[in-house]
Amino acid sequence: MTTVHITGSMLLQLVVSGLLAGGLYALVALGLSLIFGVMRVINVAHGTLLMLGAYTTYWLFTLTGLNPFVSLVVSMPVLFVVGVVLQRLFVHRVVEAPELSSLLLTFGISIFIANVAMLAWSADYRSVEFLTGSFLLGPIALSKPRLVSFVVALGLTGLAFLFLHRTKTGKAIRATSQHRDVAQVCGINVRRIDLITFGLGAGLAGAGGSLVSVMFAVYPEMGQVYVFKSFLVIVLGGAGNYPGAFFGGLLLGLVEGLASLFLTAQLSEVIAYVLLVIVLLVRPTGLLGGRT
Amino acid sequence: MTARAGVLAFLLVAVAGLAVVPLFASGYHVTFIIQVFMWMALAGSWNLISGFTGYVSFGHVAFFGVGAYTGALLITKAGWHWLPAGVAGAAPAAALALVIGYPCLRLKGPYFAIAMLGLNEVVRALVSYFEGFTGGGSGLSLPPILSIAPVYYAMGGTAAAVTLLTYRIITSQFGLRLLSIREDEVAAEVMGINTARLKLYAFLLSAAFPGIVGGFYAWYASHVEPLSVFPLLTTITMIIMCLFGGKGTVFGPVLGAGLLSVFQELVWARFLFVHQAIFGALIVGVVLLIPRGILGVLQQRYQLPRSI
Amino acid sequence: MRTAFRSVTGLVTALVILAGSWTPALAQEWTVGASISLTGTYAKPGKYTQEGYLLCEKDINDKGGLLGRKIRFVVYDDKSDPPTAIKLYEKLITEDKVDLVMGPYSSPVTNAASTVSEKYKKLMMASLAATTSIWERGFKYLFMTISPAEVYLEGLVDLAVERGLKTVAVINEDTLFSKAAAKGTIELAKKKGMQVVFHEAYPKGTTDFSALLIKIKSLNPDVIAAGSYFDDAVATTRQMKELDVNPKMYGVTVGGDLPEFYKLLGKTAEYVYGSSQWEKGLPYPGIKEFVTNYEKMWNREPVYHSAAAYGACQVYAEAIKRAGSLDSDKLRAELLKIKMKTIFGDYQVDERGFQVAHKMVLHQWQDAKKVTVWPAAVSEGKPLYPTPPWQRR
Numbered sequence: 001m002t003t004v005h006i007t008g009s010m011l012l013q014l015v016v017s018g019l020l021a022g023g024l025y026a027l028v029a030l031g032l033s034l035i036f037g038v039m040r041v042i043n044v045a046h047g048t049l050l051m052l053g054a055y056t057t058y059w060l061f062t063l064t065g066l067n068p069f070v071s072l073v074v075s076m077p078v079l080f081v082v083g084v085v086l087q088r089l090f091v092h093r094v095v096e097a098p099e100l101s102s103l104l105l106t107f108g109i110s111i112f113i114a115n116v117a118m119l120a121w122s123a124d125y126r127s128v129e130f131l132t133g134s135f136l137l138g139p140i141a142l143s144k145p146r147l148v149s150f151v152v153a154l155g156l157t158g159l160a161f162l163f164l165h166r167t168k169t170g171k172a173i174r175a176t177s178q179h180r181d182v183a184q185v186c187g188i189n190v191r192r193i194d195l196i197t198f199g200l201g202a203g204l205a206g207a208g209g210s211l212v213s214v215m216f217a218v219y220p221e222m223g224q225v226y227v228f229k230s231f232l233v234i235v236l237g238g239a240g241n242y243p244g245a246f247f248g249g250l251l252l253g254l255v256e257g258l259a260s261l262f263l264t265a266q267l268s269e270v271i272a273y274v275l276l277v278i279v280l281l282v283r284p285t286g287l288l289g290g291r292t
Numbered sequence: 293m294t295a296r297a298g299v300l301a302f303l304l305v306a307v308a309g310l311a312v313v314p315l316f317a318s319g320y321h322v323t324f325i326i327q328v329f330m331w332m333a334l335a336g337s338w339n340l341i342s343g344f345t346g347y348v349s350f351g352h353v354a355f356f357g358v359g360a361y362t363g364a365l366l367i368t369k370a371g372w373h374w375l376p377a378g379v380a381g382a383a384p385a386a387a388l389a390l391v392i393g394y395p396c397l398r399l400k401g402p403y404f405a406i407a408m409l410g411l412n413e414v415v416r417a418l419v420s421y422f423e424g425f426t427g428g429g430s431g432l433s434l435p436p437i438l439s440i441a442p443v444y445y446a447m448g449g450t451a452a453a454v455t456l457l458t459y460r461i462i463t464s465q466f467g468l469r470l471l472s473i474r475e476d477e478v479a480a481e482v483m484g485i486n487t488a489r490l491k492l493y494a495f496l497l498s499a500a501f502p503g504i505v506g507g508f509y510a511w512y513a514s515h516v517e518p519l520s521v522f523p524l525l526t527t528i529t530m531i532i533m534c535l536f537g538g539k540g541t542v543f544g545p546v547l548g549a550g551l552l553s554v555f556q557e558l559v560w561a562r563f564l565f566v567h568q569a570i571f572g573a574l575i576v577g578v579v580l581l582i583p584r585g586i587l588g589v590l591q592q593r594y595q596l597p598r599s600i
Numbered sequence: 601m602r603t604a605f606r607s608v609t610g611l612v613t614a615l616v617i618l619a620g621s622w623t624p625a626l627a628q629e630w631t632v633g634a635s636i637s638l639t640g641t642y643a644k645p646g647k648y649t650q651e652g653y654l655l656c657e658k659d660i661n662d663k664g665g666l667l668g669r670k671i672r673f674v675v676y677d678d679k680s681d682p683p684t685a686i687k688l689y690e691k692l693i694t695e696d697k698v699d700l701v702m703g704p705y706s707s708p709v710t711n712a713a714s715t716v717s718e719k720y721k722k723l724m725m726a727s728l729a730a731t732t733s734i735w736e737r738g739f740k741y742l743f744m745t746i747s748p749a750e751v752y753l754e755g756l757v758d759l760a761v762e763r764g765l766k767t768v769a770v771i772n773e774d775t776l777f778s779k780a781a782a783k784g785t786i787e788l789a790k791k792k793g794m795q796v797v798f799h800e801a802y803p804k805g806t807t808d809f810s811a812l813l814i815k816i817k818s819l820n821p822d823v824i825a826a827g828s829y830f831d832d833a834v835a836t837t838r839q840m841k842e843l844d845v846n847p848k849m850y851g852v853t854v855g856g857d858l859p860e861f862y863k864l865l866g867k868t869a870e871y872v873y874g875s876s877q878w879e880k881g882l883p884y885p886g887i888k889e890f891v892t893n894y895e896k897m898w899n900r901e902p903v904y905h906s907a908a909a910y911g912a913c914q915v916y917a918e919a920i921k922r923a924g925s926l927d928s929d930k931l932r933a934e935l936l937k938i939k940m941k942t943i944f945g946d947y948q949v950d951e952r953g954f955q956v957a958h959k960m961v962l963h964q965w966q967d968a969k970k971v972t973v974w975p976a977a978v979s980e981g982k983p984l985y986p987t988p989p990w991q992r993r
């Protein structure tokens with residue numbers, strides 16, 4: 001067996017692929033981070049919401065031929081509503097409870113939805129064959145679906161930041177995540193903010209799902225891997241630190257890519273975890289700082 | 293005192309009844325009860341750290357998996373008898389708990405849960421990676437077991453040991469201190485309780501038993517592989533069983549494991565395609581409707597002693 | 601709190617009532633037990649397996665059954681999970697008291713399930729387990745139907761050697777079957793003088809193969825051989841296109857033969873080689889009727905999983921007829937002796953119960969059709985060679 005010599009162009013290719021993946025992680029994790037920041041709820045069902053977004057895009061594409069990127073205007077509102085309903089019915093009851101309740105509750109919701117999806121749509125793998133292939137830039141292959149998804153993910157992340165910083169509701173969300181009680185005293189209706197936040201988080205997960213669907217297979221359990229990745233991202237970036245989630249996402253993409261280049265796919269997961277524990281222990285507020 | 297005697301008598305009858313089951317029951321019923329014992333021991337172990345201190349071990353199956361691999365390796369590579377090999381599963385599980393618990397038990401709230409979830413993923417990845425030793429993704433095959441009755445007693449003994457230990461802890465000062473950590477850790481520290489050390493002790497105990505259960509499981513299942521001994525769902529199942537019965541109680545995990553195993557078996561046999569969805573709904577129901585668990589509710593309603 | 605208490609008592613009552621009705625069904629015919637992966641990772645091939653079994657049940661019953669009785673399959677879902685299969689086979693054997701057992705789908709599940717049948721000395725006709733190590737455990741009552749994993753890509757290596765290709769990169773999912781397939785491919789390639797320039801395993805559930813494919817791309821091998829199941833085969837193929845990885849030949853073990861492979865990938869699947877245990881155009885006895893009946897019953901074409909399940913059932917039925925009994929030891933004696941051709945091809949096992957006669961085929965996707973290209977004796981067409989680079993398709 002010849003050994004793989006890692007060349008500059010391979011490194012560059014991996015950095016590019018890693019960043020492209022990271023942009024998506026950032027978008028998905030931002031949703032989780034918002035929910036966690038405002039309510040201290042770890043939403044284990046985040047990946048399942050992502051799956052629902054992916055199926056929305058898949059069905060719109062398959063049945064009506066709608067451009068998957070355009071379908072975001074459907075999947076995000078749909079998931080926003082799903083999020084609001086989940087919050088209203090279930091999650092609001094565990095906002096003040098110990099973390100065990102919210103972990104288990106959202107896990108229960110997650111396997112419930114995933115299995116209903118399995119019953120409704122079967123466990124078959126499906127794919128949205130919309131954009132395939134790549135642009136070749138010298139030795140670097142830029143995957144078309146990943147590049148477009150990356151750009152869209154960046155755009156959506158940017159819009160989310162604008163929303164958080166420029167609108168009254170966005171400011172209220174940030175205030176609530178900084179100090180819930182003070183926000184309430186200042187006249188912010190935190191129940192309403194919780195509702196909007198969960199909807200928004202779910203909407204972002206749904207957007208992530210729509211974007212994932214053009215790259216990878218769509219199936220009921222597709223979201224699982226994104227849950228743990230999102231945890232990693234918000235720990236790296238700092239919980240409740242929203243720009244942190246963005247840089248955390250890119251960082252995770254890079255680390256994963258490089259680890260699987262220098263080591264193997266299996267060990268890249270280990271590296272990511274070691275990073276997680278070190279960050280938790282050394283800088284529990286995340287690399288960029290955040291709330292404990 | 294009579295109530296106490298009554299409980300004791302009931303327990304004795306129950307244990308005696310279970311002890312004679314393998315003599316007449318079918319293989320299926322025996323394997324079913326083995327699994328109930330397994331869940332009792334696992335839920336009871338989780339209870340020791342999370343039920344008492346409130347630190348949520350969201351990757352507890354890692355200790356089970358490590359025990360399973362230890363048992364399988366000792367049996368296949370070192371030629372050990374399965375009984376000592378299974379018991380030996382406790383050592384590496386506790387060692388792992390020491391290595392990971394020492395730093396991570398300082399983490400507060402959800403961060404400990406996330407770290408534990410990650411731990412499980414990592415142990416699984418490492419087991420797959422060192423394939424010369426562990427067989428990698430193909431796992432390790434053990435000789436088929438010809439008689440399951442011994443496993444029945446071993447698993448039952450482990451479940452009983454966990455329950456007995458929980459009783460000893462709950463009636464000891466150690467147990468009270470652990471509960472004080474759950475209620476208010478800062479206050480506990482102010483009162484001079486060395487919370488770091490106590491949490492670590494509880495964590496070691498709660499990791500050692502899943503190690504033993506895993507060791508027996510390896511022998512019972514005749515095959516271990518990363519995907520079958522490290523599933524997240526196993527952690528969730530032990531948590532929900534403990535919660536359903538009543539966390540922080542002695543018999544909560546026993547009751548929860550028993551009832552939910554029967555429930556799962558029946559639902560699973562009857563509603564092929566929806567059993568997972570029902571399990572999901574059940575989790576939501578338990579968390580929202582009876583977060584204290586059956587025994588918790590009964591304790592509050594009838595002012596039962598804490599040590600049930 | 602009152603509601604909480606009521607829901608607890610309600611649930612407990614429901615459990616007690618359910619437990620009371622917990623009794624096994626009585627059998628009026630020969631029952632054949634099997635667990636199948638109807639949900640989980642192996643749900644798709646599992647379903648095909650089940651369809652094969654059920655068609656066999658119907659055909660045997662239409663011809664008057666076995667030893668004067670009809671047969672009936674009792675099938676449970678093992679969720680693609682080996683420990684679940686263990687419990688299910690315990691249930692089938694000790695609780696439902698089935699007369700015969702047949703194998704589940706996939707090597708890992710068969711590996712686990714067979715420990716139960718062996719313990720109870722029930723003869724298991726394993727229809728869809730291809731991993732050699734399963735038959736190296738010294739089991740007496742376990743018989744194999746399909747060709748072992750190790751020879752899945754023999755055709756790919758053969759064709760490559762014929763064309764003077766020198767280097768091969770091998771990747772595989774880190775699970776029992778895929779690992780064995782990769783190992784076998786590596787050994788075959790080395791034996792035939794090819795150089796294995798790369799080998800790496802990826803964990804089950806991997807969706808992003810970028811790093812793996814980039815490493816392979818830097819080595820520019822003539823051939824890429826993938827020990828895959830379905831989903832990873834689809835993903836690697838797509839990502840090879842995205843990363844512009846251009847081997848002269850690219851073959852996958854499982855997945856490449858399913859119609860869904862082309863349905864999902866479309867034109868991207870062109871030129872891909874897939875190995876198969878069976879194709880519907882092969883010259884085996886009874887194969888035409890099988891295909892017609894299958895399409896009538898299930899409204900879709902059979903794939904090799906369906907045929908293997910059916911073929912295994914045929915062999916089992918033959919053994920029962922010859923033995924005139926369902927006794928495991930008598931059946932075992934017959935199964936060790938039988939040499940026959942079913943709709944699935946040749947059956948003959950060695951003293952371990954290990955399949956030695958059945959032959960694999962290799963096909964290539966050409967214009968949305970699977971064309972058998974190897975072995976020469978049964979091939980339907982010539983392989984399109986070399987595979988053109990992605991940019992020129």
